[in-house]
Amino acid sequence: MHFRAIVFFIASVILLINSPVFAAAPIKIGALFAVTGPAAFLGEPERNTAQMVVEEINKAGGVKGHKIELIVYDTTGDATKAVQLANKLIKNDKVVAIIGPSTTGETMAVIPVVEKEQIPLISCSAGSKITEPVKKWVFKTAQNDALAVGRIFDQLRKQKLTKVAILTVSDGFGSSGREQLKAQAAKYGITIVFDDTYGPRDTDMTAQLTKIRNSPAQVIICWGTNPGPAVIAKNARQLGVKTPLYMSHGVSSKKFIDLAGDSAEGIRLPSGKVLVADLLPASDNQRKSLLVFIKDYQRQFKAEGDHFGGHAWDAVMLLKNAIEHGGDSPASIRDQLEKTTKFHGIGGTFTYSAHDHAGLGQDAFVLVEVRNKDWAIVK
């Protein structure tokens, strides 16, 4: 009797393990985000969003019957750590794909690792050099600076404004923006009549703005992330600068309006569509994804979903689609990712190809203006 019971038990355990519901091994996906440290404003919403999306996918039955297991490591914004953790993800955790890192510096450091190990990487950082030139295993979801610059210059050309002053922050984000502004100006018939920078922690930019006030500039374009641009907005108001002020997508969050207060009125900037999702026309292709993302994020974290979370949302969904269309081996995921066409995500509409691993067009950005402490779309 005893023996029978044991046989029965073992048999049922084997059956249980082999039954389809339990049989499918989870698909392991790695994620590297700067959850703490100076880039935490990127990494934190990215991690939150990635975990939220994976949870939802699993609740809905996973991908082709497989659950997804997300393994998140915190890089603290440190490139050396990012490389170590990428190796750990690949060698110890045996992930089939990696999402992140959050910053361009970390991504550039991780690229040689994933290229060598042949694991697809979907970066959440914006630098255009990540996908230019195209690397076989590297994709990205964040919009290029070049697109944001193009969106501003497009508007200036429409208004026939040609003399521009640029004021950029002296860090990676600012210098990349500065390069793009200078490179694209000629194409739009724009001359840069004034070019200066400020430090990321500077608290008074009246000196630079005084110089701009005495220059022939018709427009000021400032490229930075909070809090610098808010200081510039306040200083410009103090000095009575009447020249229209454009900011970068680096400050496209409510935080900027909070910081700059009344001085933010009338400032324009290119922004991803998350910010103005409810103002978009019903015909907009991204509207559906955007509203879902914002609603879920609000419910889960009691906070507004932002672009950065959006980059992670896009990365997870792109991977999910790729696995659905092909297998779950790294090579197949890579090939399917490259075949992605017209995926309407949060950051824009993605169409990857063998020559383009950034996948977005200028329609990823809308031009918004601050009116009555809120955003309005500039037509």
Next chain:
Amino acid sequence: MPFDQLLQYALSGLSTGAIYALIGIGFSIIYNSTGIINFAQGEFVMLGGMLTLFYINLLKLPLWAAIPASVLTATAAGLLFERLAIRPLRKPTPINMVIITIGGSIFIRGLSMLLWGKDTHSLPPFSGEEPIAIAGATILPQHLWILGITLVIIAANKYFFYHTISGIAMRACSYNGRAAGLVGIDVRRMVLFSFMISSAMGAMAGIIVAPLTMTSYDVGVMLGLKGFCAAIIGGMSSGAATVVGGLVLGILESLGAGLISSGYKDAISFIILLLILFIRPQGLFGKAESERV
């Protein structure tokens, strides 16, 4: 170079300089009573701004009540810092004390980050945001507040150190601690006072500057270093020399940013710091003294 442009640089520099001066005096008060450089001074500046914000946002206090509340809290923090970190030291050699203040500053910064997050915050200006025009240059009402409050604090400071018994006792300690002890002055209490006064002054500096420059858990580092520069230029005096040091620093920074390049703004103040330390370690205005005990 048009006059109004120069005037604008000078005015901007003057208000930043006033802040540096306030922080610098905080450095020198502690230096004079204990002989150490309190590298946590910048963190009290940060605490001033962040605590005010905390009182306004969470306890819904009006601005005029939040400011004294925050100065008091920062003073209490200064008191605790002295009691818990400085006083228990068995062998108070300067190098030990300096390392302790650096540790203290990292601790305070980390704690504020955990409590209030990493975001930058803005404080409402004390009286409106309408720019005031002065001969082609413009300043904000907040700039006047900064200059005014700095003047009042410096005057009060002067009065305290020269015309009250406690102030005179503190000065006695700075000249010769042992002799002061012999005539019945409680030296340890005077050290405690000096920490309280300088943390209150730092907090006030952090509050009046926050509406212009905004505040976050990590603003203390840079402001602290600039205040330190001001104190060095002033030869670690807790009087007019440090004030002049702060103002000179502020104006040079602003002129440097305006006339040369803004990229060199911070470099300018640190080059000045190094030059002073190399050439005139007794400060710009000090007489060369023999070792101060």
